[in-house]
Amino acid sequence: MTTPxxxxSDALSTDPTRPLVTYYDxxxxxxxxxxVATFANWVAKTANLIQDELAAEPGDRLAVLLPAHWQSAVWLLAAWSTGLVVEPGGDPAAADLVVTGPDTLDAARACTGARVALSLRPLGARFPAPPEGFMDYAVEVPGQGDRFIAYQPADPGAPALVTDGMELxxxxxVHRARAAAERMGLHPGARVLTGRGWEDWEGLAAGLLAPLAAGGSVVLCRHLDRLSPDELDKRRTDERVTHSV
Incomplete structure (x- = not known):
């Protein structure tokens, strides 16, 4: 058995220089x-933040109030690296900690545990002024270590993801991610373009887990409806997209 x-780690050992996540807003x-290498570095820094600064422990529940975004992908993999149970769109009041974007700060305040806010500004910039009651991710993450070692390795049999009313x-x-990759016809080197959110399994699989499981990559597009059909076709060509969701 394995974990997300x-x-x-497998992608990093196979080809660390290839693109893994391309994000458009x-x-x-x-x-x-x-x-892969740059993404893994962000994951390591974020996992160290979760483990050491937030003092989160395996089994703690993380409510993720973020859109499909490259930093959201970082947070999911970092959370799984530390053994957290991830719930995209989860109830902050029922969570041990919450990570939020700028549009959901009020909802995130229902969490009585650690709260982390992301500005989602270009290049991962800081908030102009830190939101009251929240740690500004962009302020804290740069100083974290580039290598992560879990105090307690994630258990493949422990809960990891809550989505669509299921606890996986x-x-x-991983099993469902591999099945989704096979169903989508993904292969090593496949490049998936998607504008779906991550509120359900299908969006999360298309936008992160299935391409990762297949040895492919993803082109995440936020506000994709602003593109004309010709502009979308050009993006598919420019980004060498093999599959669209």
Whole structure:
């Protein structure tokens, strides 16, 4: 049995220089591309933040109030690296900690545990002024270590993901990701373009887990509806997209 963060480790050992996550925000014009190695470095720093600064422990529940975004992908893999149970769109009041974007700060205040806020500004910039009651992720993460070693390795049989009313273990999450990759016809080197949110399994699988399980990569597009059909076709060509969701 394996766990989601092992999929990233496998990708890192296979080809660390290839693109893994390419992110577009068509409301701002932002484009960010992260190689496997760069993405893994962000994951390690974030996992150290979770483990050491937030003092989170395996089994703690993380409510993720974030859109499909490259930093959201980092948080999911970092959370699984530390053994947390991730719930995209989860109830902050029922969570041990919460990570939120700027549009959901009020809802996130229902969490009585640690609260982390992301500005979601281009290049992962800080908030102009830190939100009251929240740790500003962009302020805290740069100083974290580039290598992560879990005090307690994630258990493949322990809960890892809550989505669509299901609670999946780490091993079940990987199994479903591989099944989704096979169903989508993904292969090593496949490049998936998607504009779906991550509120359900299908969106999460298309936007992160299935490409990762297949040895492929993802082109995440926020506000994709702002593109004309011709602009979308051009992006598919420019980004060498093999599959669209």
């Amino acid at each position: 963060e092992r999929l990233l 068509d409301a701002t014009g932002e484009r960010v591309e992260l190689s 273990t780490g091993a079940e999450t």
